[in-house]
Amino acid sequence: MNRVHPPLGGLPPQRARLRRRKPAVSDPSDLLKTPLHALHLELGARMVPFAGYSMPVQYPAGLMAEHHHTRNAAGLFDVSHMGQLTLSGPDAAAAFESLMPVDVIDLAVGKQRYGLLLNDAGGIIDDLMFVNRGDDIFVIVNGACKHGDLAHIVDRIGGRCTVEPQFDRALLALQGPQAVTALQRLLPGVEKLVFMTGAAFTWNGADLFVTRSGYTGEDGCEISLPAASAEAFARALLAQREVKPVGLGARNSLRLEAGLCLYGNDIDTTTTPVDAALNWAMQKVRRTGGARAGGFPGAARVLGQLDGNEPLTRKRVGLIALERVPVREHVELQSLDGQKIGEVTSGLLGPTADKPVAIGYVAPGFAAIGTRVNAIVRGKAVPMEVASMPFVPNRYFRG
Amino acid sequence: MTTKYTEDHEWISVDGDIATVGITHHAQDALGDVVFVDLPEVGKTFAQKDVAGVVESVKAAADVYMPVSGEVTEVNEALRNDPSLANSDPLGAGWFFKVKLSDASQLDALLDETAYAAFAA
Numbered sequence: 001m002n003r004v005h006p007p008l009g010g011l012p013p014q015r016a017r018l019r020r021r022k023p024a025v026s027d028p029s030d031l032l033k034t035p036l037h038a039l040h041l042e043l044g045a046r047m048v049p050f051a052g053y054s055m056p057v058q059y060p061a062g063l064m065a066e067h068h069h070t071r072n073a074a075g076l077f078d079v080s081h082m083g084q085l086t087l088s089g090p091d092a093a094a095a096f097e098s099l100m101p102v103d104v105i106d107l108a109v110g111k112q113r114y115g116l117l118l119n120d121a122g123g124i125i126d127d128l129m130f131v132n133r134g135d136d137i138f139v140i141v142n143g144a145c146k147h148g149d150l151a152h153i154v155d156r157i158g159g160r161c162t163v164e165p166q167f168d169r170a171l172l173a174l175q176g177p178q179a180v181t182a183l184q185r186l187l188p189g190v191e192k193l194v195f196m197t198g199a200a201f202t203w204n205g206a207d208l209f210v211t212r213s214g215y216t217g218e219d220g221c222e223i224s225l226p227a228a229s230a231e232a233f234a235r236a237l238l239a240q241r242e243v244k245p246v247g248l249g250a251r252n253s254l255r256l257e258a259g260l261c262l263y264g265n266d267i268d269t270t271t272t273p274v275d276a277a278l279n280w281a282m283q284k285v286r287r288t289g290g291a292r293a294g295g296f297p298g299a300a301r302v303l304g305q306l307d308g309n310e311p312l313t314r315k316r317v318g319l320i321a322l323e324r325v326p327v328r329e330h331v332e333l334q335s336l337d338g339q340k341i342g343e344v345t346s347g348l349l350g351p352t353a354d355k356p357v358a359i360g361y362v363a364p365g366f367a368a369i370g371t372r373v374n375a376i377v378r379g380k381a382v383p384m385e386v387a388s389m390p391f392v393p394n395r396y397f398r399g
Numbered sequence: 400m401t402t403k404y405t406e407d408h409e410w411i412s413v414d415g416d417i418a419t420v421g422i423t424h425h426a427q428d429a430l431g432d433v434v435f436v437d438l439p440e441v442g443k444t445f446a447q448k449d450v451a452g453v454v455e456s457v458k459a460a461a462d463v464y465m466p467v468s469g470e471v472t473e474v475n476e477a478l479r480n481d482p483s484l485a486n487s488d489p490l491g492a493g494w495f496f497k498v499k500l501s502d503a504s505q506l507d508a509l510l511d512e513t514a515y516a517a518f519a520a
Contacts, residue, residue: 063457064432249431249458326435326455348457349434378437378453 034080035170035230043245050248051143053081058247066250067351070216071392074176075246076237083146084166084224087153088136095160096130096137099153101273101296103283109134112196112211114281116273117141117149122298122305123269124276125152127261131198131211138198138209140171140222142263170230174237175220175246175254177395180212182240183221186233190221194399203233212397215251217258217390219397256357257350259318259389265329266316266345266359272298274305275361277316282306314342315367318389319375321356324349325382327375333362334374334381341366344375350391357391358384403466403506404515410490411466413506420466421494422454422485425519431456433485438474439496445469447505452495454485467505469498 031054034040040047045056056078058066069075087096097104102115109132117125126145131138141149146167154163174183184191187201190210198211206229214220225233237243252262261267267276284290288303296302304310321327326349333342347358358375366373369388374381402412408426412419427433437453445451445465452463474496478484484493500506510518 057458058431062432064434067457253457324435325437326460328460349455351457 032081034078035227036078036080036234039231039234040078040245045245045247048248051081053143055081056245056247058249059245061244063247063249063253064351066244066246067253069244070176070218070246070250070254071352072176073244074174074179074182074220074240074242075216075250076234076243077173077175077246077248077251078170078234079143079173079222079251080170080227080230081143082171083141083143083149084169084171085139085141085146085150085153086136086164086166087139087157087161088164089161092137092161093132095157096139096153097286097292098295099156099297101282101286101299101302103285103292104130104137105292106285107132110197110199112198112213115139116278116281117152118273118297118302119269120297121269122272122301124263124267124271124273125149125269127263127267129211129213131209133198133200133209138224140224144264166224168227170225170227172223172225172230172234172237173214173216173220174223174243175214175216175218176242177219178242179218179220180397182237182242183210183223185240186236193221195219195396204229206233208233215258215260216254217260217392217394217396218254219395252346253348253351256346256348256359257353257390257392258394259359259391261316261359262346271316271361272302272305274302275312275314275316279306312364314361315364316345316359316361317367318387318391319344319347319358319360319373319384320353320387320391321358321375322383322385324356325377326356327358327377327382327384331358331360332376333360333366333384334376335366336372336374338374341373353391357387359389362386401506403509403511404518405464405466405509406518407464407466408519409463409466411506411509413500413503416500416503417472417497418467418469418500419494419497420451420463422463422489423515423519424489426454426461427486427489427493430454430459430461433482436478436482436485436495438479439471441471441474443471444501445471445498454482454495463495465498466509467498467503468501470501471496472499473497 044060048057112131193212201208209224327347331344342362344360350357371386435455451465
């Protein structure tokens with residue numbers, strides 16, 4: 001979900017010179033700061049411009065160590081640049097459902113779900129997570145998209161429910177097999193949550209909302225809390241022996257190994273949920289023949305694709321390189337006879353997978369698992385195979 | 400033996416008419432954990448500033464430029480097998496390739512250690 005602009009760390013991904021580059025934003029003071037900014041600097045983070053914020057791309061341990069620490073113990077991520085908002089009122093669920101090909105109405109209280117805001121052509125405006133909190137629907141959207149999302153939501157359904165941005169709240173993610181062990185010392189009872197559920201907690205007088213979710217493929221939680229409490233809470237987490245800070249660099253390698261889309265790279269307004277192989281996110285009740293079929297922006301196209309009436313032109317797939325050469329975004333994919341059949345949208349050498357992994361789009365005839373294709377890296381063909389995702393098994397806690 | 404530096408963050412250490420080339424401490428630090436290198440073909444001739452190789456971390460890829468014109472005489476196979484040498488010993492065991500100089504005067508225009516330190520600061 002998290003839009004990671006290249007460059008992640010002062011050097012752009014593809015064929016950059018080693019020469020120092022001008023920062024993407026000319027004046028660093030133009031950048032917004034999260035409530036943990038001072039803590040990041042104290043921890044020795046390397047800060048980069050990202051989604052309009054100054055964000056930690058890595059700490060002194062480095063991307064690789066941070067990635068492995070998250071897979072082995074618990075990594076703390078500052079994702080306060082992401083947008084939090086609430087929808088409330090008796091018609092909120094039905095109104096929100098009218099923006100997405102997703103079942104919002106039937107989501108039980110305390111449950112969380114993945115959603116997709118679509119434009120009228122069925123393209124993805126943003127991907128998001130939402131929770132039915134009973135009194136409201138709590139939504140988390142991508143940082144780079146949050147102002148546009150808010151405007152879109154208000155424009156389309158502002159008359160049907162109360163839409164309240166909470167862009168000043170902090171958001172932390174604690175991810176890894178020991179994340180909940182560490183977190184439950186601060187928030188007893190949090191261990192009772194299962195994957196994709198959430199509950200309110202209080203910590204030192206601050207109101208927290210915690211969901212058992214994340215974007216690394218690991219067990220863990222995301223914690224929404226007031227900005228004023230964020231630093232103290234982060235310090236309390238970092239004082240736990242399992243927890244170390246992790247930057248956006250490792251967040252990107254972790255999510256890619258988990259097969260999760262990065263908005264802006266792997267999905268955008270030109271890709272439909274069916275192109276993006278996100279069919280699992282569209283519940284039966286909203287599909288053709290369902291009780292509440294259609295009725296979302298772009299429904300004709302999206303349902304047409306799902307029903308096979310509108311042929312796909314491309315499909316999102318996972319790819320593994322058969323040689324140890326990283327294959328990055330924008331690399332052309334060719335059939336074995338040299339025809340262009342697609343493009344890589346995210347790719348790197350997966351630190352846990354220990355091989356080059358990628359997400360890309362290919363013509364539908366090349367989307368079957370096991371299909372061999374060539375990636376053209378610096379003019380040379382690197383053999384790749386279409387592979388199932390995730391590249392590293394998910395370890396979500398389902399109870 | 401003299402060592403010079405480029406504004407592209409390569410070092411070149413000259414011994415007779417053969418020079419050894421690698422990336423600087425600053426470059427490896429900016430890249431982070433190096434996971435892949437693409438080294439030039441032995442016997443191939445490059446002009447100064449040609450792309451002679453590639454160095455990649457998980458997060459980024461960067462071209463390695465030829466600091467001087469010449470013919471590649473040797474590449475560091477150990478680096479190919481263990482790219483992390485570029486991080487752990489960038490000025491030593493993490494060297495990239497050796498080149499036979501075709502115009503030694505090109506070295507004069509490169510940065511000395513003091514000038515590079517000021518440039519990279």
